Amino acid sequence: MAKKGLLIILSGPSGVGKGTIRKLIIDRPELNLAYSISMTTRKPRNREVDGLDYYFVDKKTFEDNIKKGNFLEYCEFVGNYYGTPLDKVNTIRETGKNVFLEIEINGAEQVMAKTKGEDVVSIFLLPPSLKALEERIRKRKTESESVILQRLKKARSEMNKNKNYDYTVVNDDADVAANKIAEIILEHIKLNELN
Numbered sequence: 001m002a003k004k005g006l007l008i009i010l011s012g013p014s015g016v017g018k019g020t021i022r023k024l025i026i027d028r029p030e031l032n033l034a035y036s037i038s039m040t041t042r043k044p045r046n047r048e049v050d051g052l053d054y055y056f057v058d059k060k061t062f063e064d065n066i067k068k069g070n071f072l073e074y075c076e077f078v079g080n081y082y083g084t085p086l087d088k089v090n091t092i093r094e095t096g097k098n099v100f101l102e103i104e105i106n107g108a109e110q111v112m113a114k115t116k117g118e119d120v121v122s123i124f125l126l127p128p129s130l131k132a133l134e135e136r137i138r139k140r141k142t143e144s145e146s147v148i149l150q151r152l153k154k155a156r157s158e159m160n161k162n163k164n165y166d167y168t169v170v171n172d173d174a175d176v177a178a179n180k181i182a183e184i185i186l187e188h189i190k191l192n193e194l195n
Contacts, residue, residue, distance in 0.1 A: 005093040011108035012125035013155035015137035017171045018102045024178035034097040042080035073110035124162035128172040
């Protein structure tokens, strides 16, 4: 039987580059990663695919999953729900794969509170500066000015939460940050194999 996989949390302010980092490391065979697809009630952005980027659902479906207790974490942000389906995460980990969670800070805190003592690695991704973060969010051109301002206000309040995580990585250069994160994960894979 395969050893249960790790739960790897990558979190940080909205727009910091979590998705970019995930794309750079998810297919590295030595990391044995499976991406945990979140469920959301928000509409897909350009080129996002249901069941690949997110499970896009209506509000009723999401709230039914809350009632069933089927979320490792969930939150409501700028009028939409986001959450990590617990049943899917457990199924993947039981196969020996390491589950990669790319989630907002509130969700990461819920996961860390629920999984104390388990094989969890938490990584906080910081932008090089708030100005750089604002430029990234604006460059996406996917949100209104009011949503951008909400995201920036939230990011300011979240920047010092990195002390609650096992590791902090600054995303000044995506390739360098991805390599640092891959090294962290590899170290924990080796530790998990020894236990």
